[in-house]
Amino acid sequence: MNTNEVFGSLDESIYEIQIARGDKMNALTDAMYGSLIEQLSFAENNDDVKVIFLRSDNKHFSAGNDLADFLETKFDSNSNVVQFLKSLARLKKPLVCAVGGAAVGIGTTLLLHCDLVYASADTKFSVPFIKLGLTPEGGSSVLLAKRCGTARANDWLLTGRTFLAEEALNSGLVNAVYADTDSCWQEARSAAKRLAKSSARVLNDTKALLKAEHVEGIIETMEKEAVIFAKGLESDDAKAAFNAFLKR
Numbered sequence: 001m002n003t004n005e006v007f008g009s010l011d012e013s014i015y016e017i018q019i020a021r022g023d024k025m026n027a028l029t030d031a032m033y034g035s036l037i038e039q040l041s042f043a044e045n046n047d048d049v050k051v052i053f054l055r056s057d058n059k060h061f062s063a064g065n066d067l068a069d070f071l072e073t074k075f076d077s078n079s080n081v082v083q084f085l086k087s088l089a090r091l092k093k094p095l096v097c098a099v100g101g102a103a104v105g106i107g108t109t110l111l112l113h114c115d116l117v118y119a120s121a122d123t124k125f126s127v128p129f130i131k132l133g134l135t136p137e138g139g140s141s142v143l144l145a146k147r148c149g150t151a152r153a154n155d156w157l158l159t160g161r162t163f164l165a166e167e168a169l170n171s172g173l174v175n176a177v178y179a180d181t182d183s184c185w186q187e188a189r190s191a192a193k194r195l196a197k198s199s200a201r202v203l204n205d206t207k208a209l210l211k212a213e214h215v216e217g218i219i220e221t222m223e224k225e226a227v228i229f230a231k232g233l234e235s236d237d238a239k240a241a242f243n244a245f246l247k248r
């Protein structure tokens with residue numbers, strides 16, 4: 001189940017999943033989403049796991065979907081990326097995440113499915129779909145406004161601009177910001193350990209109550225988003241944007 005690019009380990013009731021493709025700023029490929037689905041499923045179904053902790057093994061969290069993969073891999077609502085996002089939305093166990101460096105596209109939208117998010121001060125967030133001829137995914141067309149307010153969601157999704165850790169903190173996207181990558185990982189792990197002191201029953205029941213109103217609605221939103229996203233991927237402006245990046 002562990003690969004060079006995605007691996008997991010269990011320690012003291014915490015299942016830690018790491019993304020490890022530092023040479024490409026942890027840009028995510030179809031195969032990596034497949035591995036992430038396996039890791040989440042393992043953690044969700046293992047009674048020894050109470051809390052899941054997601055991070056990368058290097059200073060960047062993720063530069064988003066691999067742009068070469070967008071050109072090479074057929075995308076539809078059954079694609080690994082959509083299944084991965086649905087797995088996150090349906091996760092019953094608490095998910096803690098630590099981010100730093102680049103948090104682009106899905107590197108930001110997946111945070112909307114995390115229960116606690118910690119960032120290092122150097123994090124640069126963006127949801128630049130519009131600049132790539134694409135549209136929001138991962139439920140972000142609804143969840144971003146719900147979490148951070150309509151004004152911010154409109155600004156970030158309609159301009160695709162980069163925003164920094166302080167703005168992410170002020171808008172409620174992240175719970176806390178730490179000076180550097182190491183302290184961020186350490187504090188996020190400590191937060192996961194604090195959660196793991198409670199019983200699995202009370203953790204999962206509390207999370208279920210917090211999410212009860214919207215899980216299936218979000219899955220429907222993801223499916224609608226995926227249909228529009230698939231059209232975007234076929235468009236000339238998206239292909240031109242991917243090629244411009246790859247040939248730069």
Ligand code: COA
Pocket residue numbers: 023024025027063064065066067068102104105106128129132245
């Ligand atoms: N897909 C594929 N490769 C990517 C990537 C992505 N999304 N993001 C970064 N990389 C690769 C680069 O190609 C480069 O690889 P190389 O050294 O083999 O050429 C390496 O990661 C470092 O990226 P680089 O662009 O040189 O770093 P930078 O510090 O100048 O810029 C970013 C960082 C994140 C601003 C820039 O890489 C970027 O814009 N990436 C694309 C982000 C994106 O659009 N994601 C999809 C959102 S839907």
